Structure formats: C-alpha cells, structure tokens
Amino acid sequence: MGAGTVVGMTRNDTTRGAGSGGNAVEVRGLVKHFGATKALDGVDLDVREGTVLGVLGPNGAGKTTLVRCLSTLLRPDAGTARVAGYDVVAQPRQLRRVIGLTGQYASVDEKLSGFENLYMIGRLLDLSRKDARRRGEEMLERFSLTEAAKRPAGQYSGGMRRRLDLAASMIGRPAVLYLDEPTTGLDPRTRNEVWEEVQRMVAEGSTVLLTTQYMEEAEQLASELTVIDRGQVIAGGRVDELKAKVGGRTLQIRPADRGELHRMVGEVARAQLDGIAGATADEAEGVVNVPIISDEQLTAVVALLGSRGFAISGISTHLPSLDEVFLAVTGQKASSSAPEQDAADTDALQEVAA
Amino acid sequence: MSAATLSAPAAAPAREGRIGLRANLRHIGALARRNLLQIKADPESMFDAVIMPIIFILLFTYVFGGSMAGKGHEKEYLNYLVPGLMAMQGMNIAMAVGTGVNDDFKKGVMDRFRTMPIARSSVLIAKIVVEIGRMLVATAILLGMGFALGLSITTTPLHLLAAVALSVVFGASLMWVFILLGLSLKTPQAVQGMAMIILMPLQFGSSIFAPTAKMPGWLEGFTKYNPLSNLADAARHLMRGGPVAHSVWMTLAWAVAITLVTAPLAVSKFRKKT
Numbered sequence: 001m002g003a004g005t006v007v008g009m010t011r012n013d014t015t016r017g018a019g020s021g022g023n024a025v026e027v028r029g030l031v032k033h034f035g036a037t038k039a040l041d042g043v044d045l046d047v048r049e050g051t052v053l054g055v056l057g058p059n060g061a062g063k064t065t066l067v068r069c070l071s072t073l074l075r076p077d078a079g080t081a082r083v084a085g086y087d088v089v090a091q092p093r094q095l096r097r098v099i100g101l102t103g104q105y106a107s108v109d110e111k112l113s114g115f116e117n118l119y120m121i122g123r124l125l126d127l128s129r130k131d132a133r134r135r136g137e138e139m140l141e142r143f144s145l146t147e148a149a150k151r152p153a154g155q156y157s158g159g160m161r162r163r164l165d166l167a168a169s170m171i172g173r174p175a176v177l178y179l180d181e182p183t184t185g186l187d188p189r190t191r192n193e194v195w196e197e198v199q200r201m202v203a204e205g206s207t208v209l210l211t212t213q214y215m216e217e218a219e220q221l222a223s224e225l226t227v228i229d230r231g232q233v234i235a236g237g238r239v240d241e242l243k244a245k246v247g248g249r250t251l252q253i254r255p256a257d258r259g260e261l262h263r264m265v266g267e268v269a270r271a272q273l274d275g276i277a278g279a280t281a282d283e284a285e286g287v288v289n290v291p292i293i294s295d296e297q298l299t300a301v302v303a304l305l306g307s308r309g310f311a312i313s314g315i316s317t318h319l320p321s322l323d324e325v326f327l328a329v330t331g332q333k334a335s336s337s338a339p340e341q342d343a344a345d346t347d348a349l350q351e352v353a354a
Numbered sequence: 355m356s357a358a359t360l361s362a363p364a365a366a367p368a369r370e371g372r373i374g375l376r377a378n379l380r381h382i383g384a385l386a387r388r389n390l391l392q393i394k395a396d397p398e399s400m401f402d403a404v405i406m407p408i409i410f411i412l413l414f415t416y417v418f419g420g421s422m423a424g425k426g427h428e429k430e431y432l433n434y435l436v437p438g439l440m441a442m443q444g445m446n447i448a449m450a451v452g453t454g455v456n457d458d459f460k461k462g463v464m465d466r467f468r469t470m471p472i473a474r475s476s477v478l479i480a481k482i483v484v485e486i487g488r489m490l491v492a493t494a495i496l497l498g499m500g501f502a503l504g505l506s507i508t509t510t511p512l513h514l515l516a517a518v519a520l521s522v523v524f525g526a527s528l529m530w531v532f533i534l535l536g537l538s539l540k541t542p543q544a545v546q547g548m549a550m551i552i553l554m555p556l557q558f559g560s561s562i563f564a565p566t567a568k569m570p571g572w573l574e575g576f577t578k579y580n581p582l583s584n585l586a587d588a589a590r591h592l593m594r595g596g597p598v599a600h601s602v603w604m605t606l607a608w609a610v611a612i613t614l615v616t617a618p619l620a621v622s623k624f625r626k627k628t
Contacts, residue, residue: 071469093372096471107462109388111395116388123384124472126377152395168466 024049024176024207025070029079032065032231039065041231042079047176047224052198052208054222054239056215062231063211064104067180070209071101084175100169103180107165110154114145114164117153118171125172139167143197159190166197177201179210183217195220216319219243243320248293251301254314258286267308273300292317373473381472385480389454393484402446403488407496410439414563415503422564429504436500437517437589438562441582443492444525445557449549451485452532453542459627460541478624482529489525493518508595517592520605524585527609530616537623562586581608 025047032040039062047053057063068074070081072092081088086095101107108117115136122132140146143163148156153164162182169177179198183191198221202208212218218225218239225242227235235242255264261281265288268279276297279290292298298317305312373381393399414435419428458464458477467477497505497514507514532549539545559573560566560582566574577583581604588601 073465073468093471096469099469101465101469103462103465105462107464107466109392109463110461111392112388116391120384120388121466121470123387124381124467124470126380 022049023047025053025081025083025209027066027070027079027081030066030069030076030081031078032062032069032074032076034065038231040069040076040079043228043231043233045226045233045236047207047209049207050202050205051224052202052210052222054218054225055209055211055228056213056218056225057211057228058213061228063228064180065231066228067101067103067178067209067211071099071178072096097172098175100172100174100177101180102162102165102169102178102182104184108153108161108168111152113150113152114140114156114160115149117164118168121168121171127171135171139171143167144193159186159193162186162190162194163197166194170201174206176207176209179208181211181213184213191217219319248291249317249319251290251292251298252285252287252314252316252318253290253302253305253312254287256311256313258283260310261286261288264288264305264310267305267310268301271304273297273304276301287314373471378473378476381476382480382483385477386483389480389484399450400488400491402450403443403492404495406446407439407443407492408499410443411436411496411499411503414439418563432500432503432505433594434565434590435563436496436505437593438560438586439496440493440517440521440589441524441560441585442557442562443496444489444521444585445528445553445582447485447489447492448525448528448532449546449553450488450532451481451529452534452536452545452549454481455533455536456539456542456545459537474624475621478533478621481533482526485529486522486526489522490518493521507593509593513592517589520588520592520602521585524581524605524609527612527616530613530620534616534620534623537620537627556580556582560586581605581612584608 023046025045027043027045030040030043031038041062043062043066045053045055055063055066065074069076070083070088072088072095075089083095084098086098088095108114109120112120118136118139119132122135123129125132127135137146137149140149143166145160145164145167148160153161156164166179166182182198183194186194195217198208198210202221208221210218210221222239224238225236226233227242253264255261261283265279265281268276268288268290274297275294276290276292279288281288290301292301302312302315411432415428415432419431419435420426422434423430455478464477468474531552532545535548536542536545539548560577560580562582566577566583569577584601584604585608588598588605590596591598591601
C-alpha cells in the first residue's frame with residue numbers, strides 16, 4: 001500500500017467527512033433541460049461513503065445526464081449536487097480532483113498505447129514521472145493488460161478498452177467513481193471481470209455511483225438502488241428491500257426427458273417445501289419454473305427432484321428483468337426501454353421477461 | 355447530519371483548486387507528448403510537413419521556373435519561390451490543428467480531460483506547441499531542399515531566422531482560425547474542405563508563386579492586401595534583400611488582427627463545448 005501512495009494528489013482527506021456514515025454524493029432537486037425535454041426533473045439521491053449506489057433505469061431515463069452533471073460535464077439548470085462536499089457548480093475544480101468517470105464509450109486516446117494513456121493521465125494528475133510510470137504499470141497489471149501495454153488502444157477489443165478506461169479512471173484513486181453503464185455491450189466474461197474490479201475498488205474504500213439497465217448488475221454490485229424513469233426517481237432503497245417488492249428469482253430446471261415436465265411440477269407441489277408455491281411447466285422451453293427467494297429453497301427443490309430419481313439436464317436461476325422491476329414499483333412498463341436492445345440482448349435475465 | 359461535515363470546503367476561498375503555473379506547464383507538456391505520440395503512431399500525419407515541401411519546391415521550380423526565369427535559369431525562380439513557400443506552408447500545417455481539435459471532440463477522450471483537474475486551455479495550447487514544432491520541421495526541410503537545389507541567401511543568417519520566425523508567428527495566428535473551424539464544423543472532413551476553400555485563393559492569389567505586377571488590376575488589388583503576399587514579400591526581402599519594414603509590419607499587423615478576432619471566439623466556443 002505504502003509504495004503506491006500517490007504523492008501530490010490532493011485527496012484532501014481532512015475535508016471528506018471523516019469515517020463512515022457521511023454521504024459522498026448528495027443530490028437535491030436536480031433539473032436539466034435539453035430544449036423542451038426534461039432529462040432530469042428534480043432528482044434527489046444520496047450515496048453513502050464507501051458504498052455503491054445503483055441507478056437503475058431504461059434508456060433515456062436520465063442516467064447519463066445525471067452522471068454528466070455530477071462530473072462537471074454538464075451544468076444543471078436547477079437544484080444542487082455535492083460530491084465529497086464540493087458543489088458541482090461552484091467548485092468544479094476541486095471536485096475534479098476527487099472523481100473518476102468511466103462512461104459507456106471508452107474515453108482513451110486510441111492512437112496511444114495502453115501504457116501511454118495511463119502515463120499521460122498520471123502526469124495530468126500531477127504524479128511525478130516515476131510515480132506515473134509505476135502507477136500506470138500497476139494498473140495495467142491489475143486489469144490484466146500488461147501484455148497489451150504497448151499496443152495502441154485502438155487495437156484493443158471492446159472489453160480491453162473498457163478495462164483500460166476503468167484503469168484510467170482509477171489512476172488518481174478517486175474518492176468517488178462514476179460508472180455509466182460500465183458493462184453495456186460487453187460479453188459475460190468481460191462483464192464479470194469489470195464487476196470484480198468494481199467490487200475490489202469498493203473494498204478499498206471508494207464510493208461508486210453506478211448506472212445500469214440490468215437488475216442483475218445492480219444486485220451484484222450495489223447495496224442500494226435508485227430507480228429512475230423520465231428524469232424522476234420512482235423508487236429507491238436497499239437492494240433486498242426492492243427485491244422483496246419485486247419478488248425473488250426464478251429457478252429453471254430442465255429435465256433430460258421433456259415428457260417428465262408435468263410429473264416434476266406435480267412432485268414439487270406435493271412436497272410442500274417451505275415457502276415454495278406456484279411451480280409451472282413451460283412446454284415451449286422444456287423447463288420447470290419455480291419462484292424462489294433463497295438459496296436454501298434452491299437446494300431443497302433440486303434435492304427433492306434428485307431424490308425422486310428425475311434426470312436433470314440443466315439448472316439456472318434468473319433475476320427479474322428491469323421491466324419486471326418497473327412493473328412491480330410503478331405498476332406500469334418502463335417508459336422508453338428500447339425494445340431492439342432488449343431483443344438483441346441474450347443476457348440470461350432477459351429470458352424470463354420473454 | 356452529514357451536511358455539517360461535508361459543507362466545510364464550501365467556505366474555502368474560490369481560488370482553492372486553481373491550477374498553478376508550474377502544474378499548468380506540466381499538463382501542457384503531458385498533452386504535447388500525447389500529440390507527439392499520435393504522430394509517432396501515425397507517421398503519415400507528418401506528410402504535410404515532410405513530403406509536401408519537397409514536392410512543392412521540385413514541382414514549382416521545374417514546372418514554372420523555366421517559363422518564369424527562362425530555361426536554364428530555374429535557380430533564379432528558386433530564389434523567388436522558396437520564401438513564398440515558407441509563407442505558404444505555415445498555413446498548410448496550421449490546418450491540421452483544426453482537424454485534430456475536431457477529432458478530439460468526437461472521441462470520448464475530451465470528456466476525460468474535462469473531468470480532470472487541468473486547465474481546459476492546456477489541451478489547445480499543447481496542440482499549438484506541437485504544430486509550431488511541425489512548422490519548424492517543415493521549414494527546415496524546405497530550406498534544406500532549397501539549399502541543395504542552389505538557393506542562396508544574400509543577407510545574414512539572422513535575417514533568415516527573422517524570416518522563419520515571422521512565418522511561424524503568422525502561422526500560429528492562423529491556427530486560431532482553424533481551431534475555430536474545427537470547433538464549429540461537424541467532421542474533420544468538413545474542416546479540411548472548408549480550409550481548402552479558404553486556402554486556395556489566398557495562396558494562389560498572392561505573390562507566392564509569381565510577382566503581382568503582371569496580374570490584372572483587380573487581382574493585384576486583392577494580392578496587395580492578401581496577408582500571404584505580405585508575408586511572402588517580407589520573407590523574400592529578409593532573405594534576398596530589399597525594403598522589409600512595410601511588409602514585416604503588415605504581416606505582424608495581420609497576425610495580431612487575426613489572433614485578436616479569432617482567438618477569443620475560438621476560446622469561448624471551446625469553453626461552451628467543454
């Protein structure tokens with residue numbers, strides 16, 4: 001740790017609410033118009049220090065506008081926002097010292113190599129040449145980019161570029177990190193890598209504001225959620241609270257023999273396992289769907305079917321989709337979730353919605 | 355409750371967070387290094403500075419030289435041409451800064467710079483510094499080629515340096531025009547197209563390639579006030595002797611005027627975009 005201490009970084013620890021419990025981000029009544037459209041229509045939210053807040057919402061809900069306001073890229077029309085105690089409008093310079101931003105589109109110089117990108121950012125953050133080099137190498141290592149260090153970023157795959165972007169955002173050890181749909185368009189393996197990194201950063205004390213369209217991502221990373229739609233907060237709270245509202249997961253069991261679908265449903269119903277009701281057979285898919293809310297229930301169902309001698313060829317669990325979350329918290333469908341994107345997305349959590 | 359602990363910095367003076375001069379220079383250095391690395395990654399982007407002077411000098415000397423000064427007397431035309439080309443290439447190279455700025459805004463990298471604790475102007479200044487370096491490279495190649503073909507300077511090396519300096523100063527003032535274009539137009543291609551529309555008449559309707567005395571009256575009137583004519587004449591007289599005061603002052607006046615008009619516009623456009 002000590003070796004990596006960044007000299008000259010004014011991460012003014014004295015000014016950050018010492019200890020935990022304080023809010024790293026406080027947003028009150030934030031409004032941003034683009035012409036006639038209200039991208040943000042009075043958003044209130046807090047992110048407690050050292051935690052991850054997931055901002056969940058469909059395309060066009062205002063997530064990116066929110067992040068751009070909080071990172072001084074856009075000036076809000078009304079309302080206030082403080083990040084690490086600094087006002088986004090009145091103290092942009094100080095604020096830029098404590099934030100990092102990774103957007104949907106990688107913001108690295110494509111002509112420069114991975115290392116040169118990170119070195120440049122280190123120098124722009126006032127690290128000495130030596131520290132900038134060391135920190136750059138450290139981050140490349142951490143994001144498994146060491147082998148690609150000398151290649152131009154333009155030749156990186158989408159996942160590598162996103163990782164480089166994350167590394168670039170973290171060079172200055174920002175107190176608050178914004179991740180704007182960090183895994184949109186990534187394959188599942190790369191997505192998992194990004195998730196692991198984010199979890200690690202939080203473990204090291206960063207505060208993260210994460211926007212996402214995916215309930216699964218929110219559940220993986222965030223401790224609290226804010227659901228926004230049409231520029232307004234429509235629900236918020238701890239992830240488990242929201243989940244309780246929405247319902248738990250769906251366990252899908254695929255018998256080796258499709259003919260056994262209904263016998264399996266019957267067995268599950270007859271066994272009257274604790275808290276389990278409403279198992280159904282999906283003939284088109286050839287699976288049995290069982291709503292569950294805990295891992296114990298999962299184990300119990302699988303054990304039951306095993307003990308009854310069923311041959312099972314596949315088991316999976318699915319979280320509620322964003323649409324189902326919306327349905328549960330508002331009673332209506334998400335306003336503008338892009339259908340083509342949902343259709344193109346083969347992500348497991350979309351299957352249930354289909 | 356947390357508001358109490360977090361509102362502390364708000365009371366700090368507004369100057370807190372300002373970027374000091376040394377930090378600013380360091381940032382400009384890091385960004386200039388970026389621009390140099392971009393050139394290294396894409397060496398063809400140096401064509402305009404390395405190959406163009408050679409092509410121009412060979413082409414014009416041997417295509418026009420014979421008819422301008424008489425067959426076998428191409429060297430005389432060479433002496434006329436090189437100072438003019440020096441004036442012209444500042445403009446050609448300054449153009450690249452416009453496409454570069456435009457490109458930056460299209461990519462996410464500008465967003466990254468804008469969320470960092472650096473003066474926003476340092477991105478522009480770093481570009482200008484590197485472009486001036488490119489101008490000097492182009493000028494060195496042009497002069498080297500010129501000397502190889504028989505160019506002779508009848509004044510002192512100091513005069514030659516003054517001519518180089520004058521072209522660089524004028525070229526730097528033009529960069530603001532191209533930065534403004536780069537910030538105003540949508541694509542790098544549009545910037546290039548628009549730049550050509552401005553460049554062509556200015557370059558050929560000037561004393562760069564031919565003396566203006568034999569041009570029709572209306573054109574002569576245009577060339578007289580064309581800043582490129584002034585710069586070409588100034589460079590010519592500085593390198594080959596002749597009255598320098600008028601053309602040098604006119605060139606400097608143009609450079610100052612262009613900068614005064616376009617730099618604030620470009621900076622305010624840049625601020626608005628950032």
